[in-house]
Amino acid sequence: MKINPVRGTHDLFGDEINKFNKVVAEVKNISQQFGFNELITPIFESSELFKKPLGEQSDVVLKEMYTFNDRNEDEITLRPEYTTPMIRAAISNGLLNNLPAKFFGTGQMFRRERPQKGRYRQFNQINFENFGSDDLFADIEIICLANTLLKKLIPNSKFTLHINTLGARENLSDYKKILSKFFNNNQKFLSKDSLDKINTNPLRILDSKNPEDSVLIKKSPKLIDLTSKTDLNNYEEIKKSLTGLGINIFEDPNLVRGLDYYCHTVFEFKSNELGSQDTLIGGGRYNGLIQTLGGKNLPGVGWAGGIERIMLLMKSIPKKQENIHLAILDPTFKLHAIKIYDFLIKNNFSVYWNYKYNLKKSLSFANEKRINYLIIVGENEKANNNFSLKNLSNGKQVIVNIDNILDYLK
Template sequence: MGKKIQAVKGMNDLLPIAQKDFQLTSSFWQAFEDTVVRWTRRFGYRQIRTPIVEQTGLFVRSIGEETDVVGKEMYTFSDSNDSLSLSLRPEGTASCLRAVVEHNLLYNSPQKLWYMGPMFRRERPQKGRYRQFHQVGIEALGFEGPDIDAEIVAMSADLWRELGISEHLTLEINSLGNREERAAHRAALVGYLSSYEHLLDDDSKRRLHTNPLRVLDSKNPDLQDICNGAPSLIDYLGEASHTHYRQFKTMLDGMGIAYVENPRLVRGLDYYNLTVFEWTTDKLGAQATVCGGGRYNGLIEELGGKSAPSIGFAMGIERLLLLVHEYGSLDDYAAPDVYAMHQGEGAALQVLQYAADLRREGFNVLQHSGYQSLKAQMKKADGSQARFALIVAQDELLKGEVTLKDLQGGLGQITVPAAELSNTLKTWKQA
């Protein structure tokens, strides 16, 4: 027997049945995907799908060469034919905007887009965070006012309500201003942090000279006093940035969406400006952020397109579904409506035909395969969690009848003419 080959560290199989180390099943996941499709349609967003592999330069230019994502976490390799540097996508916004620019989707038409799929980062796997992970992302492109900022926050809040987790999430907001305001704050921040450089940990010392805003996001408890005393970006905002932020907050207030202003909220990617936000929870340990995003008004131009205001957010599906599984509500549609069983010569073919007819009528039918006793088949029907059992044995076959049994309720067992099969099940299903 050959040696077993296991999945790559931090990359998980999604199974139809729960496992001890990973309780999310494929049916639970699919129920979430169905919810996302309905949710995005309600808000008028259309799906975009992009390749998993992109040119490395796309992420260097958009995310920033000095970020941890590009510097330490991307899976990068050379194409064997032309030595082009390629990377597995570590996030979805850059790929989405590359496609928008390449295909000129913003020509005389703003876009509201969404995507869903796998992303890849080589980081330490932990609960809810993996090396292959999945995101749902929302991108609103070509809209300048704070009303779209408020809309997409309200859009995320709408999803939390549908999933039953609103009470477990907190909205944190901030404004990063424009490029010039951030540059002025950066200079002041570097000057301030440099005076404490001897007290910074190695990660913060590296970030001090590459991405100093990220020092403020440090989780090191020994640095909290230093970070709390740092110059605040809000003090460097001009009137236009202040107005945008103030109007954004007024709209959130008007919609009854509670928030916390967090002046240290900076997000981890270089392209953000003006509005940024995160939805956080205290139910998932150290991994508090479930969804985050903000404005990136200069990114489309950076990627070769015509300048256009843009805003978006992304949520990690694994982390979100852990929260939903534990505290929320999501209907799992895995169980069939009917488990169809048979016994005796010719019964299997007849059940095949009945099952096909029922599926055309909208029923989900799981048909027993193989030849076993009705007792053994009934045991499997119970294990399938089907609502009803359809039984065709020799007596039913000869008389043109079927036997139906309610496996979950109190409707008992009856035998009816085959012509009444569908209507009987529809009546039972509504009972």
């Protein structure tokens, strides 16, 4: 019986796990620098946590969630995103009393989509969320954090910050109505896919890649005309600050996000080295969401990053090698060998033996793995209660014992 991994899921090992661990380590580093605290939430939640905030008509809710009934008929969903669970956890545990409340987390998300490069059914996200502040500094800070992280992890890749403002939540709902009306009056100029979105999610027509739609999109009412002067000034200030930080920005008035809760600043870090799934990090402001989930009326801003997508752009990371290799020449010398093995481990060296009683093989092995030292345990060594230590880079060999071996190892 051979059982394969479920479609869209992967096992992590070798170079991939090294990359994965590096991402997580760097995330923890940077979170410390920017003053964010770790918050880990369960893999599954009540389905209702996701349905309304993400949008009843969004694709994620409509066809991508892994939802099932528990034995007592509670409806459970494997989390498809991390922002709403984090808010839920912050509310559940009274973490919103000291503001701003800055949290981050990494973990698996689940969406039932067609797998593709950079798109998997179980995938890992990094999330940074800042609850409770309307200050533009929060927007700038969290985008700067994202940029810093990407620069650290993929210094040789080019990525661009796409940015837009959706304006205040009230303007946005007005704008959706105006857009629906406009598209309804011009149905014959729209592609089939876009027609389906007129009433459910007209914003998404704006970022359609279909050339059929491009003429009409150009003529469509502009969100910017509904946005207040204050909001536009704020947006300008954010862009100016980011440019001042040396971040490459691309202003994209058609950038909208797929989840319903966004307003004001929205952004995506994109790479052109990834193909179709090219967004490394996406996020924005979500004023009103915390209240929707039963908390106080607090603003918030945050982003999510795809760990697998970042890993696709990372160079391979060499495994840290053991620095000492054993060569045990006969099974009867094992008891003698284990003494030095144990001693070296206790002194923080890493020691390896490949279970082969053959000096030549041990040398070849150590060479191939670029191990610095070889300890030979043979008949003479056992008889005299010592060991032969060979420095593989210069070929010099000395007789040592447990009392003085540390003098010869650097």
